[in-house]
Amino acid sequence: MTLSLDDVKRVANLARIEISEDEAQQVLMQLSGIFDLIEQMQAIETSNIEPMSHAQDMIQRLREDVVTESDQHMLFQAIAPQVEAGLYLVPKVIE
Amino acid sequence: MQWEIVIGLEIHAQLSTQSKIFSGASTAYGAQPNTQACAVDIALPGVLPVLNYGAVERAIKFGLAIGAKINSPSIFARKNYFYPDLPKGYQISQFELPIVQGGSVKIQVGDSEKIVRLTRAHLEEDAGKSLHEEFHGMSGIDLNRAGTPLLEIVSEPDMRSSAEAVAYAKALHTLVRWTGICDGNMQEGSFRCDANVSVRPRGTETFGTRCEIKNLNSFRFLEKAIDFEARRQIEILEDGGSITQETRLYDASRDETRTMRSKEEAHDYRYFPDPDLLPLEISREWIEQVRAMLPELPEARRHRYIQDFGLTVYDASVLTAAREIADYFENTVKQLPTQAKLCANWIMGEVSGRLNKENIEITQCPVGPKQLAELLMRVSDGTISGKSAKDVFDSMWQGEHSGNADAIIAAKGLKQISDDGEIEKLIDQVLAAHPQQVADYHGGKEKAFNSLVGQVMKATKGKANPGQVNMILKKKLLE
Structure with a gap:
């Protein structure tokens, strides 16, 4: 699979990362290198191998359904840029 | 041309846990803004999600109630998008290997029964709430709801009318309350529906292009939105046009759906397994334990x-x-x-x-x-x-x-007089007091009989059994 410059720009946009034309070229080279590696790995026979969803071979521990957190919004909001009536204020967004 | 409507529903049921799906913050409704949003819910750096046993148990319960397969392992994935009420920049959801797969629900429409198949049901966290009014041109964010456990229940496109869609939604609504996994409160948003609607010429196999309608928070709106949307699509097709795949919003005040975003603007969520969460394994024993709890x-x-x-x-x-x-x-x-x-x-x-x-x-x-x-x-x-x-x-x-x-x-003193003797005595008195009606009756006037029944009932203050009075009176008049 070859990556195009447009792919790079699209991914950057989706990830909300601003990149210049030069940076996009550079990233294209780097990402293409990674894709080459992936392509080499594709050659390996994997049909008998169970897909891995996590790097560690462990299972998820669960917590009991009880409320353990208390209200700390004053503390959290001390570092927020703008707060009013207990709400975090952000630039207006309407879809 | 005869058209057929094809509908599939996605229902978000808020699970009735005390705490959130990945944190120990409370899920109680109606608290002051942000007082129930802890460090995990507001995504402070370094926090890690820990899965709630109660949320998993409720999902298993649902799966068993609809005869579905419970996947083990089941995997959590990140669904990536940017919105201020989603502080992590991704929602923890499930993509491959959802906890519940398959299953079906029987619905009743009129006199006929129908089976609606389910595709899947997966666990995920809810987002916060954005308030767009009155903040000097800014939006206010309340993250109390962020991290509330949801079960997203996805049906196959098995419904063929708005009535069937409503019957299915109601059947699920009954089931989640019945099993106690969700309180079903639609006003508070505990049970929300999205509908996928398309139309096709009756008799054809391939599906038409579908539109997804969001914001359906009552059964009545679900019905009206589907009816409006189907009419809209049929009109376009009959005029020789084509349907654009898009997400539409139902506006109840105008009873219409309108474009929210088109396919070009559609989100590319770039799902991938969440490295913060290990695979969830559900043992046979656990499933059997939950099965034993089912009413x-x-x-x-x-x-x-x-x-x-x-x-x-x-x-x-x-x-x-x-x-x-x-x-x-x-x-x-x-x-x-x-x-x-x-x-x-x-x-x-x-x-x-x-x-x-x-x-x-x-x-x-x-x-x-x-x-x-x-x-x-x-x-x-x-x-x-x-x-x-x-x-x-x-x-x-x-x-x-x-x-x-x-x-x-x-x-x-409401006890009915059912003693024949007592009623006979009253009837004798009534007959003696109304010789004219008796004569009319014998002269062939049926109406006179009803009038006499009325008199007897009046005499008993309505406490006699009318059937019994009829019978005895008839007998007396023949004597």
Whole structure:
């Protein structure tokens, strides 16, 4: 699979990362290198191998359904840029 | 051309846990903004999610209730998008290997039954809330809801009318409340529907292009939105146009759907397994434990009511719309096993009517099932008439005589006169006092008979059994 410059720009946009034309070229080279590696790995026979969803071979521990957190919004909001009536204020967004 | 509507639903049911799906913050509704959003919910750096046992258990319960497969392992994935009420920049959801796969729900539309298949149901976290009014041109963000556990239930495109879609949504609504996994409160957003709607010429196999309608927070809106959307699509196609795949919003005030975002603007969520969460394994033993906790389900009860009590499909459906109603019915019938139909009529009529009027739940009904049975016993053994029973019920509701039916009947003197001798005596008096009507009757005027019945009933203050009066009066007039 070859990556195009447009792919790079699209991914950057989706990830909300601003990149210049030069940076996009550079990233294209780097990402293409990674894709080459992936392509080499594709050659390996994997049909008998169970897909891995996590790097560690462990299972998820669960917590009991009880409320353990208390209200700390004053503390959290001390570092927020703008707060009013207990709400975090952000630039207006309407879809 | 004949068109066929094809509908699939996605329903988000908020799970009735105490705490959030990945944190120990409370999920209680209506708290002051951000007082129930902890460090995990607001995504402070370095925090890690820890999965809630109660959320998983409720998902398993649902899966078993619809006869689905419970996947083990099941995987959590990140769904990436940017919005201020989603502080992490991704929602933890499931993509491959959802916890619940397959299953089906039986629905009833008119006289016909239909099976709606489910694709899957997966666990995910809810986002926060954005408030767009009155903040000097800014939006206010409340993250209390962020991290609330949701079960997203996805159906196959098996429904063919808005009525079927509503029947399916109602069946699920009953089921999640019945099993206690969700409170089903639609006003508070605990149960939300999105509908995928497309149309195709009747008889064709391939699906038309679909539109997804969001924001359907009542069964009535679900029905109206689907009807509007299907009409819109048919009109476009009949004018030679084509449907654009898009997400649409239902505007209840105008009863129409309108574009929210088109496919080009559609999100590319770039799902991938969440490295913060290990695969979830659900043991056989756990599944069996949950299965043992399941109550008898609505469908099984419906079947039993029809088989054992001889109720109609309609009556059985109404009585199993909620577990509390079904329990009330069964506790009434337990006292009066031969009178199931009478019990059903009273619960669906007098009891529900009064509950609606006073806007209270059946669990708060001042007349309990045992009391109701005591009243109905007096109807079925002929002590009081059905009409007087309504008066007695009213007094019981008010708590008169501690709500004891027999005490109220005695105090009000409502006992029917069923002694033949007593009725005969009254009839003799009435006949003697109204020779003209008697003569009219013998002269062939049928109306005179009714007038005489009326006189007798009046003489008994309505306490005689009208059937009995008719019979005796006829006999007397022939003498």
